[in-house]
Amino acid sequence: MRVVKLFLSALLAGVCIGLGGTVFLSLDNKVLGALFFTVGLFTICTMGMHLFTGKVCYVFEKDAAYALDLIPIWVGNLAGTGLLALAERSTRIAPAIVEKAAGLCETKLGDSLGSIFLLAIFCNLLIYIAVEGFNRNSHELGKYLSLFFGVMVFILCGFEHCVANMYYFSVAGMWSGKTLLYLLVMTLGNAVGGVVFPVIRRVITAEAK
Numbered sequence: 001m002r003v004v005k006l007f008l009s010a011l012l013a014g015v016c017i018g019l020g021g022t023v024f025l026s027l028d029n030k031v032l033g034a035l036f037f038t039v040g041l042f043t044i045c046t047m048g049m050h051l052f053t054g055k056v057c058y059v060f061e062k063d064a065a066y067a068l069d070l071i072p073i074w075v076g077n078l079a080g081t082g083l084l085a086l087a088e089r090s091t092r093i094a095p096a097i098v099e100k101a102a103g104l105c106e107t108k109l110g111d112s113l114g115s116i117f118l119l120a121i122f123c124n125l126l127i128y129i130a131v132e133g134f135n136r137n138s139h140e141l142g143k144y145l146s147l148f149f150g151v152m153v154f155i156l157c158g159f160e161h162c163v164a165n166m167y168y169f170s171v172a173g174m175w176s177g178k179t180l181l182y183l184l185v186m187t188l189g190n191a192v193g194g195v196v197f198p199v200i201r202r203v204i205t206a207e208a209k
Contacts, residue, residue: 006073013049013080021081025101037152040164050077051077053190054127057194108160113182116185120189120192124161125194126159127150
C-alpha cells in the first residue's frame with residue numbers, strides 16, 4: 001500500500017511538471033514560459049508530492065529503502081506526464097504544443113549522449129538549490145525565490161530535466177528505443193547532479209569537525 005501511495009503522489013507530481021511544460025510550450029516569450037513553468041515545482045514542494053529529480057538529491061543521506069523508492073517515483077512521474085500529454089493531445093491546444101514539443105525533442109535527440117549527460121547534471125545542481133532553499137531557507141520569501149530562480153535558470157540555460165522531458169516526448173509522440181536511452185541518460189545525469197552539493201557539503205562538514 002505504501003508503494004501505491006508513493007506511485008500516486010509521483011503521478012500527481014508528473015502531472016504538475018507536465019502542466020508547467022504545457023504553459024512553457026504555450027508562450028512565445030521564453031522568459032515568461034520559464035517563469036510560469038515553476039508552477040510545477042511550486043505545487044510539488046508546497047503539497048509534499050514526490051518528484052524524482054528532487055528526491056534523488058538526498059539518496060546518500062537516507063537508507064536503502066529510500067533509494068528503492070526512487071523507482072516507483074520515477075515510474076509514477078512518467079505515468080503522470082504521459083497521462084496529461086495523452087489528454088492534451090485530444091484537445092484543441094494540441095496542434096500548437098505538439099509542434100513546439102516536437103522541435104524541442106528533435107534538438108534533444110540530435111544531441112550527443114555526452115552532452116545530454118552533462119546538461120542533465122547541470123540541471124539538477126539547480127534543482128537541489130531550489131529544493132534545499134525551499135526546505136531550509138529561514139526567510140519565507142527566500143523559500144519561494146529559490147524555487148523560481150532554480151527552475152527558471154535551468155530552463156533558460158537549456159539544461160535537461162528527465163521528468164520535464166518525459167512530458168515533452170509524450171506530448172510530441174516521439175517515443176522510441178533511442179528516446180528511452182536518452183531519457184535514461186538524462187535520469188542518470190540528474191541523479192549525479194543532484195548529489196554533488198550534498199556530498200561535497202558532507203565532506204566539508206566532516207573536515208570541519
